[in-house]
Amino acid sequence: MVNNYMEEIVRNYLDDILRTDPSYSNICRCDHCIDDIMAKALNNLNPYYITTKKGEVFAEYSSLETQHHAEVISEVVKAIEFVSKHKNHD
Numbered sequence: 001m002v003n004n005y006m007e008e009i010v011r012n013y014l015d016d017i018l019r020t021d022p023s024y025s026n027i028c029r030c031d032h033c034i035d036d037i038m039a040k041a042l043n044n045l046n047p048y049y050i051t052t053k054k055g056e057v058f059a060e061y062s063s064l065e066t067q068h069h070a071e072v073i074s075e076v077v078k079a080i081e082f083v084s085k086h087k088n089h090d
């Protein structure tokens with residue numbers, strides 16, 4: 001099975017930022033907005049496809065995390081700000 005591992009990484013950072021950054025404490029966190037944020041961030045990042053085999057995932061994750069840490073966070077923050085200003089529902 002092939003997965004875009006960037007999706008997991010974006011989700012992790014997104015959870016982290018929403019949980020710890022007080023400037024985003026008021027934004028909508030419904031499934032719809034979270035999906036919009038995920039999609040927007042992922043469109044601006046290179047996909048990182050992996051085949052899922054137990055044990056390999058974490059090694060891949062840590063090297064990728066170091067490499068793209070700042071870039072991923074900056075795209076996630078941009079996506080949060082965009083979606084919170086352009087909410088797609090009432």
Ligand SMILES: [Zn+2]
Pocket residue numbers: 028029030031032033034087089
């Ligand atoms: Zn929402």
